Amino acid sequence: MTHSRKALLLLDYQVALCEEGPHLRMPPLAAQVAERGVLVTAEKVLAAARTAGWLVVHVRLAFDPSYVLRTNRLARFDAYPDQRAMLTDSPEAKIVQALAPLPGEPVVDKGCVDPFVGTPLLQVLAAEGVGEVVLGGVATNLVVESAARHASDAGLQVTVVEDMCASFRPDFHEFSVANMLPLFGTVTSAEELLGSLA
Template structure:
């Protein structure tokens, strides 16, 4: 696909965002995840990435009890400390079981939308010789788009796997995929990506 090592970045596939049940925080997003079969597409890509020895990194929104490391200080993020939500050890902050990290796969905790802000992720990718990142996650127009923008501006090649992503509404996903993501990298599907490995 490209020179250098490839990393699969799995972004915010968390119980509170993706799974129906007592810990769900965003029902519209979880509904789109289910309707688009996002988790099953991500499972296939994850299995293939492990087979070809890509670096796999998991990113999640997770806080320590002080919330001081929360880098996003917008009002909409105030709900997390106000409700003591998405604490790192809480059930809601965990990565969904189907995509659980394997031994040796790092988990990066972030305090904002962008997975590179306030985290060692970019430095870790550089240290591992990564020049190409493959992205999937929720929500498309938030963490995935932020990651694509930041990665491309940092000199990385970017591939977004469209059917590994979902947003709160189909139109938000489609606009991001069709009009914005192509400015920062290539867009593909799970099957196309696996076929090209």
């Protein structure tokens, strides 16, 4: 049986990571998101994916109050429980308004970098008959790269929309796009993707 359905995976487009304001946790990342116009680009791709009838899945870093479901136990993740940060219901963990999920679009909460670890994402994609995932998110060299690696190893076709992504520093993004992501899938631009849908 061939899986032909496409899914758009929107990765970590959250208030704490993408938006200037009181809930911002990662100023260098938000600055790159703004400079690269990532949210505007993502909004266009999201609208096209919805029109095309793709499965749209929103993924975010969000923790239950116990923080025990946090699978990443590295020291750099200790800030979250220490500061009671990125709780499921908190304003900072919310998906940015421009890309807010519509009713019927699933939101997957994860406790680590990789959206497939400790979540039902892979099973959901299989159940929905998805054979190709289109990725966009922040940071390029973290969640996007992790998702691309995992998805390709799991037998999915992977496309990364480069201008839907940003990292903490331009050189991190550029290295990932030029050297790492092409190992796991196709890297494209929003314009090319939208052109192929038109």
